[in-house]
Amino acid sequence: MSFLLKEGKDRIGRNAILLAMLDEEELVNIKTRLKKYDWKFCTGKVGAMELKKVLAAIETAAKRENIVNPSFYREMHALYHATIEAMYGITRGQIELGGLHRTAGLRFSVISGEPYNQSAEGKWIAVALYGTIGAPVPGHEHETIGLGINHM
Amino acid sequence: MSFLLKEGKDRIGRNAILLAMLDEEELVNIKTRLKKYDWKFCTGKVGAMELKKVLAAIETAAKRENIVNPSFYREMHALYHATIEAMYGITRGQIELGGLHRTAGLRFSVISGEPYNQSAEGKWIAVALYGTIGAPVPGHEHETIGLGINHM
Amino acid sequence: MSFLLKEGKDRIGRNAILLAMLDEEELVNIKTRLKKYDWKFCTGKVGAMELKKVLAAIETAAKRENIVNPSFYREMHALYHATIEAMYGITRGQIELGGLHRTAGLRFSVISGEPYNQSAEGKWIAVALYGTIGAPVPGHEHETIGLGINHM
Amino acid sequence: MSFLLKEGKDRIGRNAILLAMLDEEELVNIKTRLKKYDWKFCTGKVGAMELKKVLAAIETAAKRENIVNPSFYREMHALYHATIEAMYGITRGQIELGGLHRTAGLRFSVISGEPYNQSAEGKWIAVALYGTIGAPVPGHEHETIGLGINHM
Amino acid sequence: MSFLLKEGKDRIGRNAILLAMLDEEELVNIKTRLKKYDWKFCTGKVGAMELKKVLAAIETAAKRENIVNPSFYREMHALYHATIEAMYGITRGQIELGGLHRTAGLRFSVISGEPYNQSAEGKWIAVALYGTIGAPVPGHEHETIGLGINHM
Amino acid sequence: MSFLLKEGKDRIGRNAILLAMLDEEELVNIKTRLKKYDWKFCTGKVGAMELKKVLAAIETAAKRENIVNPSFYREMHALYHATIEAMYGITRGQIELGGLHRTAGLRFSVISGEPYNQSAEGKWIAVALYGTIGAPVPGHEHETIGLGINHM
Numbered sequence: 084m085s086f087l088l089k090e091g092k093d094r095i096g097r098n099a100i101l102l103a104m105l106d107e108e109e110l111v112n113i114k115t116r117l118k119k120y121d122w123k124f125c126t127g128k129v130g131a132m133e134l135k136k137v138l139a140a141i142e143t144a145a146k147r148e149n150i151v152n153p154s155f156y157r158e159m160h161a162l163y164h165a166t167i168e169a170m171y172g173i174t175r176g177q178i179e180l181g182g183l184h185r186t187a188g189l190r191f192s193v194i195s196g197e198p199y200n201q202s203a204e205g206k207w208i209a210v211a212l213y214g215t216i217g218a219p220v221p222g223h224e225h226e227t228i229g230l231g232i233n234h235m
Numbered sequence: 236m237s238f239l240l241k242e243g244k245d246r247i248g249r250n251a252i253l254l255a256m257l258d259e260e261e262l263v264n265i266k267t268r269l270k271k272y273d274w275k276f277c278t279g280k281v282g283a284m285e286l287k288k289v290l291a292a293i294e295t296a297a298k299r300e301n302i303v304n305p306s307f308y309r310e311m312h313a314l315y316h317a318t319i320e321a322m323y324g325i326t327r328g329q330i331e332l333g334g335l336h337r338t339a340g341l342r343f344s345v346i347s348g349e350p351y352n353q354s355a356e357g358k359w360i361a362v363a364l365y366g367t368i369g370a371p372v373p374g375h376e377h378e379t380i381g382l383g384i385n386h387m
Numbered sequence: 388m389s390f391l392l393k394e395g396k397d398r399i400g401r402n403a404i405l406l407a408m409l410d411e412e413e414l415v416n417i418k419t420r421l422k423k424y425d426w427k428f429c430t431g432k433v434g435a436m437e438l439k440k441v442l443a444a445i446e447t448a449a450k451r452e453n454i455v456n457p458s459f460y461r462e463m464h465a466l467y468h469a470t471i472e473a474m475y476g477i478t479r480g481q482i483e484l485g486g487l488h489r490t491a492g493l494r495f496s497v498i499s500g501e502p503y504n505q506s507a508e509g510k511w512i513a514v515a516l517y518g519t520i521g522a523p524v525p526g527h528e529h530e531t532i533g534l535g536i537n538h539m
Numbered sequence: 540m541s542f543l544l545k546e547g548k549d550r551i552g553r554n555a556i557l558l559a560m561l562d563e564e565e566l567v568n569i570k571t572r573l574k575k576y577d578w579k580f581c582t583g584k585v586g587a588m589e590l591k592k593v594l595a596a597i598e599t600a601a602k603r604e605n606i607v608n609p610s611f612y613r614e615m616h617a618l619y620h621a622t623i624e625a626m627y628g629i630t631r632g633q634i635e636l637g638g639l640h641r642t643a644g645l646r647f648s649v650i651s652g653e654p655y656n657q658s659a660e661g662k663w664i665a666v667a668l669y670g671t672i673g674a675p676v677p678g679h680e681h682e683t684i685g686l687g688i689n690h691m
Numbered sequence: 692m693s694f695l696l697k698e699g700k701d702r703i704g705r706n707a708i709l710l711a712m713l714d715e716e717e718l719v720n721i722k723t724r725l726k727k728y729d730w731k732f733c734t735g736k737v738g739a740m741e742l743k744k745v746l747a748a749i750e751t752a753a754k755r756e757n758i759v760n761p762s763f764y765r766e767m768h769a770l771y772h773a774t775i776e777a778m779y780g781i782t783r784g785q786i787e788l789g790g791l792h793r794t795a796g797l798r799f800s801v802i803s804g805e806p807y808n809q810s811a812e813g814k815w816i817a818v819a820l821y822g823t824i825g826a827p828v829p830g831h832e833h834e835t836i837g838l839g840i841n842h843m
Numbered sequence: 844m845s846f847l848l849k850e851g852k853d854r855i856g857r858n859a860i861l862l863a864m865l866d867e868e869e870l871v872n873i874k875t876r877l878k879k880y881d882w883k884f885c886t887g888k889v890g891a892m893e894l895k896k897v898l899a900a901i902e903t904a905a906k907r908e909n910i911v912n913p914s915f916y917r918e919m920h921a922l923y924h925a926t927i928e929a930m931y932g933i934t935r936g937q938i939e940l941g942g943l944h945r946t947a948g949l950r951f952s953v954i955s956g957e958p959y960n961q962s963a964e965g966k967w968i969a970v971a972l973y974g975t976i977g978a979p980v981p982g983h984e985h986e987t988i989g990l991g992i993n994h995m
Contacts, residue, residue: 230378307659529688780988823847
């Protein structure tokens with residue numbers, strides 16, 4: 084039977100969220116753990132009024148860090164849908180930023196690896212987004228988060 | 236000018252997510268910090284195939300811990316919309332669980348307090364959901380997260 | 388060239404909204420005007436936690452008042468889509484009531500007739516919904532409105 | 540117990556809709572009533588193929604008439620979400636205008652004030668939109684309405 | 692009682708899909724059948740990152756082939772909603788192409804005619820879309836389909 | 844470079860749609876072709892007012908025909924999302940049947956296999972739905988289609 088690695092600290096989504104959300108000095112333990120698992124990961128930042136810019140930033144970072152191989156559509160397809168799913172959490176009802184007069188300042192993380200106890204479950208990918216969303220006016224913003232997970 | 240308290244550790248949404256996501260022993264520092272801020276908070280668990288059950292569990296916990304006052308619709312209205320926004324992150328495209336043959340096992344947190352530097356911005360409320368979503372089959376699930384933030 | 392009858396008072400949607408929203412004594416002039424146009428109309432009330440109950444109440448009233456002929460799918464199809472469109476206004480983001488722990492108390496109206504200057508534009512149908520939506524707690528509700536318009 | 544002011548004529552949403560929909564000479568009584576309540580209000584017009592233009596027009600009018608104070612994010616946040624909710628009624632399924640090859644000619648109103656019997660329920664805000672939506676071809680349009688209500 | 696013409700081969704949506712999907716040599720029988728029914732039809736191709744371009748291409752083809760009469764809003768309204776409904780199938784969750792960093796290469800068909808046994812059900816319109824959707828990278832795409840049907 | 848097998852007749856989605864849509868005697872050539880490719884496939888029928896019943900029928904058929912292996916969540920996850928995507932085409936705007944007072948009579952097909960020229964793209968899965976949707980009244984229905992495609 085497949086199950087998610089039980090202890091919370093080993094979960095791919097939780098790690099993706101912490102990677103996207105914590106400060107550098109808090110991340111030391113988490114990065115050590117991810118390397119121990121042989122999971123690949125990257126982080127980055129993107130400020131945007133257009134969701135396609137967020138998609139492009141994540142795709143570029145994931146390709147550069149060899150988390151996905153751009154030669155294979157199946158890997159790009161897995162990443163794309165994981166990112167779109169994370170955007171539902173960020174946008175909460177309307178998959179749109181500037182067209183609805185709002186902007187987002189986001190940190191993101193991508194992790195790929197085997198999150199289940201059985202290796203036959205294979206590699207999965209997690210995309211986490213964390214940051215602020217609001218009006219294009221300084222300070223008129225609140226926090227927002229999203230997580231998408233997909234098999235690769 | 237209003238701005239979100241700058242240092243990440245003071246942010247209401249980040250604290251709400253960690254409350255919902257971390258293990259008890261990791262939460263000691265966070266709970267101490269929340270008390271120092273005079274922010275009210277609660278956490279809980281709910282397993283559900285119906286979103287109304289998730290809404291009810293959160294509402295019950297927030298009332299019991301005096302985070303919202305059920306005598307005032309304005310507070311219940313703020314909590315309701317924050318919870319619905321968190322559900323967009325959890326459900327990623329279809330605001331539905333059992334009707335689409337899936338179930339969720341969630342931890343939740345609610346925090347209320349003043350998250351901006353200016354006290355005139357008043358109280359806000361954050362609802363975080365973290366857990367797993369998947370088929371009604373053991374192990375056939377992955378992680379999911381959502382965060383909703385509203386002025387009170 | 389087709390155009391909507393210019394003066395606001397002759398518009399089908401505006402009349403549908405007023406029919407659903409105004410008190411009986413305010414409606415005298417409006418009902419007189421509708422009869423003058425040879426437009427058919429009905430009004431009704433429905434309290435519901437299920438959208439299918441709202442759909443059924445509107446359908447029943449419209450059939451009883453001969454606004455639609457239930458022998459013809461094309462007329463029922465026109466009414467159905469006009470009603471669904473009105474529900475987007477009522478529910479604002481999630482086409483759902485009780486499943487999201489909320490209830491609605493609605494008045495509705497249906498008008499059919501020729502709203503354009505050219506008679507070749509034929510008959511159209513307008514469905515208006517007006518009332519309150521909120522938690523299943525007395526007083527914890529606010530107003531809501533919706534309008535759907537379709538060719539018949 | 541909180542309840543909406545009972546008589547229909549005192550309801551904030553109903554007044555917002557009539558403000559957005561009626562002709563100037565019909566509005567005399569309504570404006571007198573709104574002033575008697577100490578409710579603030581404004582009206583305006585906007586023609587647009589972009590929803591952000593509608594959002595900006597409403598925000599500008601509400602700020603100019605001191606219905607919201609742009610120094611406080613909480614007030615702008617309340618207005619923003621009330622406006623988005625009104626847009627669900629206008630767009631009925633796709634929060635989009637020009638991107639789906641359609642345009643809208645709208646009148647809008649914003650009202651803020653205390654709509655509940657208990658003053659502890661505080662100020663709320665109502666945004667109403669009324670007008671036509673259709674193809675970018677003269678006359679190829681029908682009426683549309685939306686209402687959003689939020690606590691301030 | 693109205694019913695859809697029973698034998699599958701006589702159904703309007705099935706014919707629309709085959710028109711949009713099959714190769715020219717496979718279409719000979721289908722086109723013969725459509726002419727026998729006195730149904731009007733057209734086909735075309737459109738590659739796009741913007742849904743309004745797809746809408747415009749379909750509208751232009753349907754007008755040119757006299758499937759809809761652009762003098763009457765009721766016919767354009769029927770075509771518009773049938774096309775939007777077909778787009779839900781194509782885009783599966785977000786009514787958007789380029790804004791979400793994806794592109795579509797589509798064949799389309801439009802058929803109008805009487806699809807029910809009773810002639811009182813009148814004319815209906817079917818819009819079918821078939822092709823590929825994916826990243827703006829050659830080969831990074833999969834198939835997609837959509838069908839919208841409306842009374843005229 | 845990856846590309847979809849060029850000739851239309853070799854495409855996985857097209858074959859899935861034809862499997863779900865054509866009559867038995869028309870399917871002989873298609874089934875022969877699918878076997879030649881070493882693609883697995885199944886077909887079935889389901890009448891439902893609940894989407895979870897459609898999901899369950901498809902899942903049961905795909906497991907019984909060994910198209911997916913229920914021991915592995917990754918395969919069930921791929922099937923689930925492909926089915927949900929097909930439902931967007933069927934429901935066109937509201938992922939709901941009976942709750943909106945409508946019912947569907949569907950044929951479905953599932954195909955798994957390698958649809959790209961490069962074998963490194965691996966197995967993909969296509970779910971097609973075709974049938975009628977409408978009121979729970981005989982004959983008050985029109986056709987509907989949906990297709991979802993996912994990497995396995």
